[in-house]
Amino acid sequence: MTKHQHLLIIRLSAMGDVAMTVPVIEALLQQNPDIKVTVVSKAFFCQLFHHLPNVKTVEVDTKKKHKGVVGLWRLAQTLHQLKPTHVADFHNVLRSKIVCGFLKILGHDYVKIDKGRKAKKRLTRTQNKVFLKLKSTHCRYADVLEKLGFYIDFNAFYLNHQLPIDQQVKEELAVDFSEKLIGIAPFAAHEPKQYPLALMQEVIESLQNKNYQILLFGGGKNEVIKLKELENKFSGCTSVAGKFSFVQELQIISNLDLMISMDSGNGHLAAMFGVRVVTIWGATHPYAGFSPFNQKRIQQILPDLERYPLLPTSVYGNKMIEGYENVMSSIDPKEIIETAEEELI
Numbered sequence: 092m093t094k095h096q097h098l099l100i101i102r103l104s105a106m107g108d109v110a111m112t113v114p115v116i117e118a119l120l121q122q123n124p125d126i127k128v129t130v131v132s133k134a135f136f137c138q139l140f141h142h143l144p145n146v147k148t149v150e151v152d153t154k155k156k157h158k159g160v161v162g163l164w165r166l167a168q169t170l171h172q173l174k175p176t177h178v179a180d181f182h183n184v185l186r187s188k189i190v191c192g193f194l195k196i197l198g199h200d201y202v203k204i205d206k207g208r209k210a211k212k213r214l215t216r217t218q219n220k221v222f223l224k225l226k227s228t229h230c231r232y233a234d235v236l237e238k239l240g241f242y243i244d245f246n247a248f249y250l251n252h253q254l255p256i257d258q259q260v261k262e263e264l265a266v267d268f269s270e271k272l273i274g275i276a277p278f279a280a281h282e283p284k285q286y287p288l289a290l291m292q293e294v295i296e297s298l299q300n301k302n303y304q305i306l307l308f309g310g311g312k313n314e315v316i317k318l319k320e321l322e323n324k325f326s327g328c329t330s331v332a333g334k335f336s337f338v339q340e341l342q343i344i345s346n347l348d349l350m351i352s353m354d355s356g357n358g359h360l361a362a363m364f365g366v367r368v369v370t371i372w373g374a375t376h377p378y379a380g381f382s383p384f385n386q387k388r389i390q391q392i393l394p395d396l397e398r399y400p401l402l403p404t405s406v407y408g409n410k411m412i413e414g415y416e417n418v419m420s421s422i423d424p425k426e427i428i429e430t431a432e433e434e435l436i
Contacts, residue, residue, distance in 0.1 A: 095176065096125065096176050096177065097126075097173065097174060097175045097176050097177070098119075098126055098127065098128045098129070098175065098176070098177045098178075098179065098236075098241070099129050099131065099177065099179065100112065100116065100130045100131065100179045101131045101132075101178070101180050101181060101182055101187045101190060101191065102130065102131070102136075102181040102182050103131070103151055103182050103184070103186055103187055104132070104133055104182075106136065106356035106360075107381065108182075108228065109132055109136040109139055110139055110356060110359035110360050110362075110363050111228050111381075111384065112130070112181055112232055113139055113363035114229065114248075114250050114362070114363050114384040115229055115232040115236070115243065116130070116146060117248075117250060118244075118245060118248040119236060119243055120146070121248055122242070122244065122248070123241055127145070128145065129146070129147045129148065129149060129175070130146060130147070130148050130149070131148070131149045131151060131166075131170065131190075132149075133151050133152075134150040134151075134152070137149075137150050138337055138338055138341070141338065142252060142341075149166075149169065149170065151166060160189065163186060163189045164193055166190055167193030167194050167197060168197070170190070171194065171197040171198075171199065175199060177239045177240070177241075178194055178200065178201035179202055179203075179204075179235045179236060179239060180201055180202065180235070181204050181235065183203045183204045183205075183206055187203075188203070202235050202238045202239050203235070204231050204232065204234075204235050205231060205234065207226060207231070210223075210225050211225065211379055211406050214379060214403065214406075215379070215403050215404060215405050217401045217404065217412065220401065222378070223378065224378045225378055225379060226380055228380045229245070230380075231380070245385075249365075250363075250365040250384070250385065251365035253345050253346050254341065254345040254346070254364070255342065256268070256339075256342045256343065257339055257342065260335055260339050260343065263334060263335070264331070264343070265329075266306070267304065268346055270302075270303075270304055271303050271304065271348050271435055272303075272306060272348050272349075273298060273304065273305050273348065273349045273350075273351065273431065274343075274344060274347040274350040274351065274352075274361065274366075275291070275294070275295060275305055275306070275307055275308070275350075275351045275352070276309060276350065276351070276352040276353065277309070277353070278309045278314050278317075278355070279354065279373075279408060280355065280408070280409075281374070281408040281409040282411070283373050283404070283405070283408050283409070283411045283415070283418065284353050284354050284355075284372065284373035284374050284375050285353055285373065285419065286371045286373070286419050287420055288317070290419075290420065290422070290424050291424075292321065293424040294424045294427050295325055295328055296325060297424070297428045298431065298432075299327030302327070303435070304327055304329075305327055305328040305329065306328075306329055306330075306331050306343065307322065307328060307329065307330040308331050308340070308344070308357050310332060310333075314332060315332045315333040318330040318332045319332075331343060341364075344357075344361050344364060344366065345364040347361060347366045348366070348367070348435060349366065349368070349369065349431060349434055349435055350362075350366055350367070350368045350369070351368075351369045351370075351371070351427065351431060352368065352370055352371070353370065353371050353373070354370055354371075354373070354381060354408060358370050359383050359384070361383070362383035362384040362385065363384065365385075367434045368383040368386055369390050369391075369392065369427065369430050369434060370383060370386065370391055370392065371392045371422060372392065372403075373394060373408060373418050374402065374404045374408045374409075374410060374411070374415070375403050375407070376402055376403035377391050377393075379403060379406050390434065392422055392426055393422075394418045394419065394421045395421040395422075398421060399418050399421070401415065402418065
């Protein structure tokens with residue numbers, strides 16, 4: 092690869108999906124070190140790339156500066172001035188299609204991601220379900236890059252980052268980072284893929300009784316309150332929620348030994364630093380392609396599929412069907428505990 096190659100990657104939103112681009116981009120840079128990469132995303136998500144020295148970002152403001160078709164034209168003109176040689180649409184939604192269309196008018200060809208929407212519908216429908224493992228989102232991103240001429244070999248890629256932690260964070264947390272540290276993110280955006288909190292308390296109690304240090308992650312006022320209650324209930328448990336900036340939370344996550352999460356963004360945030368992740372699945376399923384990067388099957392905790400044969404019922408976990416209200420309760424806390432301990436050996 093020559094030094095003048097400049098890759099523009101457009102991935103505007105969705106925390107988990109943006110986080111999933113990070114290891115793909117890092118693999119690309121490890122194996123193609125002369126490429127210049129610019130990621131186009133919302134300001135909050137641009138923070139996910141700050142630890143990558145060879146990646147620049149362009150912040151998108153769809154509320155004001157880049158609102159509507161006129162705003163997207165303004166964004167395309169800004170991106171055109173960067174003189175990209177390659178453009179990748181990792182999002183493939185209306186906004187990104189419009190931006191890429193404008194870039195094409197300005198002389199830049201692009202390749203967009205194939206999200207496999209039809210296959211995902213077949214996987215999640217309740218009648219005539221086609222229960223097959225689909226291509227991972229990481230591989231779908233890599234396919235876009237390959238069409239642009241950049242080959243990635245995930246098997247030849249090593250990911251392990253521990254970001255330096257601000258002194259103020261260390262003092263506030265008051266935990267020993269030399270000991271085994273487990274992050275737990277017990278919440279999800281949608282109820283059908285959230286493990287019952289009462290059962291998660293059994294997991295927390297067992298792990299902290301075995302002298303693992305537990306850090307709790309979440310966001311939003313209600314989650315902060317609930318996590319504070321858990322912190323007060325268990326001596327070896329500390330809530331991170333609502334105490335630090337997002338960048339500081341990423342510092343903490345990067346230093347974990349293990350993350351336990353739902354099928355949610357926190358799992359992807361941990362995986363992008365090379366932290367091992369145990370995921371708990373409810374209405375969704377790893378076959379849809381959204382497992383954290385480099386996660387093995389043994390790290391994926393699934394409900395009783397014989398008892399609930401219509402799973403998965405949706406890609407994002409936002410669809411509840413009758414009789415499937417207690418899907419998550421079919422997962423024994425002991426399975427989560429044993430899997431976590433196995434990963435920590």
